Amino acid sequence: MPVTHLIPIIFINLSSVVHAAIDLKESYIGCYRNISSTKTVASVVSVDECSQECKLEINNMIALKNGENCNCIERLDSAVASSQCDVPCDNKDACGGSDSYSVYKSKPRVMHDAYAGFLYRQAGYILVILPKNYTLEMCAHFCFETNHTFFQTIKVNNCSCFENPKLGVGLVKNQLCEKCNHFQNEVCNCYFETYQLMNTIFTTRFQYDFQRGVSTYSHCRNRNKGNYEITANCPDGCDPGWRGDSxxxxxxxxxxxxxxxxxxxxxxxxxxxxxVECVCPPGKVRNKWYQCEVFRKNIALNKPPYYSSHRSVNERMLPSFLTDGIYSGYFVSHISDSMPAWMAVDLLSLHCIGYIRAYNRVSSTEDMLSQMDKFVVRLNETLNTTSQDDIRNQTNLCGYGPENALQDGYPMIVLCKNSSLFSQFVIIQQSDEKMHQGVTSLAELEVFEVGCGCDIFNEECEKPKCTEVIEMVQPSSDVKILLLSLEHFREILLKLHPNHLSIRTRLY
Incomplete structure (x- = not known):
């Protein structure tokens, strides 16, 4: 779905690029279960045709599904083995699977995921010295490979990656990107209008991904810990898991x-x-934090949000931002009232909720950041969205956010203590200790159903392992039984109508 509220991008000296046939070998990134599209084309016959359909898009990646569906994409997640993208296009190109996408880089990147401009450079980083013919994407690749969330403006070929940006006033305006002198189609610098001399911070987790078979630095045996560089050869050989002269x-x-x-x-x-790929076990996907998890869809995406009140000072504070799929902490939903304030999403149907992920706003002070300390997640089948009543005793508790809220860029994960509850509304409130403030905001709220979730988002499954086996029984009567065989399980019994019984086993 096209996004209409992103920071405008202005390209300096970026002439239109004549389309060239895509290099399948160099452009292939991987196979994914989840993407975010800005444009879709129902049917193409090749990867190159999809690339041509997306040549006018700002983003630079394409995703093909089921042998013909073409998507111009701005985000991707949930990587799986390339063997799961097993449906070819008419010309035999790899073009996704029935529920997976073959992703390619279709052209040079002309925009980057800029976070904010700051007066000072961030400390506590790791560093790699890039070659003279560097691009900004090389820095993004290195920081993403080393599992860092942020990188900053390249200074004298120095690419630095870090976590936990310092609190401070971040400046955001129109984003400007400049081409490289040595690569006329590549970007070497991006900054915010009128803030060219400031340090720009970029995020790695949402818009980027790269083939994992070739590293951005040399894994030489006996190299100094924390030393990242590209060398022509390694005299002592390679670290385990790596080969080649460099x-x-x-x-x-x-x-x-x-x-x-x-x-x-x-x-x-x-x-x-x-x-060469690093893949997760069957039934799981690799996320952007380089971890394996059970694949689930965000059921809150683009669902209607509601608020006890809404503060809208400017175009960066709009109700729709809570579930729009955009994680920028500068585009937030903001509540401000003296009652026990809340924000909620209507899932439009009943679900068993397993966990939520909440993304905070960009916070310039400790007081602002702490507004979401130990926030509360509540669930309910119904919600009177116009009532001024205190809803704390009228809803069910899912759980609490972290004691200390996280800065934008990191998900705050809350696991529901009772995932057998059927809920249509997911509600966010400040903690009882912070409730008197009546003011807080979020950049994004994601909601996921419970399932066979023995992964990083189900702490009670850390010890026992689980596998999911589905057996469908079709008796002569109008009864269907779905059996999920787990090592650790419970049963949820729901009567849908007098002649139809659905039995679901769910993991705590």
Whole structure:
């Protein structure tokens, strides 16, 4: 769905690029279960045709599904093995699967995920010295590979990545991007209008992803810890999991390919080209924090939000921002009233809620950040959205946010203590200690159903392992039984109508 409220992007000296046939080998990124599209085309016959359909889009990635569906995308998540993208286009290009997308880089990137402009550079970072012909995307790639959430303006070829940006006033206006002198189609610098001399911070988690088979730095044996650089050769050889003269090629035959714990190193062939991938076990996906999780869809996306009140000082504070799929902490939903204030999303139907992820606003002070300390998540089947009553004793408790709220860019995850409750509304409130303030905001709220969730979002499944087996029984009567065989389970019994019984087993 096209986004209409993003910061405007202005490109300096960015002439239109003549479309060239896409290089399938270099452009392939991977296979994914989840994307966010700005444009869709129902049917194409090749990856190149999809690339041409998206040539006027600001974003630079395309995703193909089911052998013909073309998407111009701005975000992607939930990576799986390339073998799950097994449906070719008419010309035999790899074009996704029935429920997965083959993702390609269709052209050079001309915009970046700028977070804010700050007067000072951030400290506490790791550093890599980029080659003279660097691009800003090289820095994004390095910081994403090393699992960092932020990077900042490149200074004298120095690319620095960090976590936890310092509190301070961030400045945001129109984003301006400049081309590289050495690569006329690539961007080397982006900043906010009138703030060119300030340090720009960028986020890595949402708009970027890269092929994981080749590293951005040399994994030389006996290199100094924290030393990141590209060398022509490594005299002492490569670290386990790496090979090649510069030790940048992932090697599945050594050290498990240096894949994270819980992932397997595999070799895949896509469009006749070989790639090395770190993949999660069957039934799970790799998220943007390089962890495996059970795939679930955000059921709050683009669902209607409601508020006890809404403060709208400018175009950066609008009700729709709570569930619009945009995570920028400068575009927020803001409540401000003296009653026990709340914000909520209507899921439009009943669901068993497993957990939520909330993204905070950009906070310039500790007081602003602490407004969401230990926030409360509530659930209910119904909600009178016009009532001024105190709803705290009229709803069910899901759980509490972290003791200390996190800055924008990090998800605050709340696991529901009782995921057997059927709920249509998910409600966010400040803690009882903060309730008197009656003022707070969120950039985004994600809601996920419970399921076979033995992963990072289900703390009670850390010890027992689970597998999901589905058996459908079709008796002669109008009864259907869905059995989910788990090592740790419970049963939820719901009578839908007199002649139809649905039995669901859910994981606590």
């Amino acid at each position: 030790c940048r090629e992932r090697d599945c035959s050594s050290g498990g390919g240096d894949c994270p714990v819980g992932m397997e190193c595999i070799e895949s062939t896509v469009n006749g080209n070989k790639y």
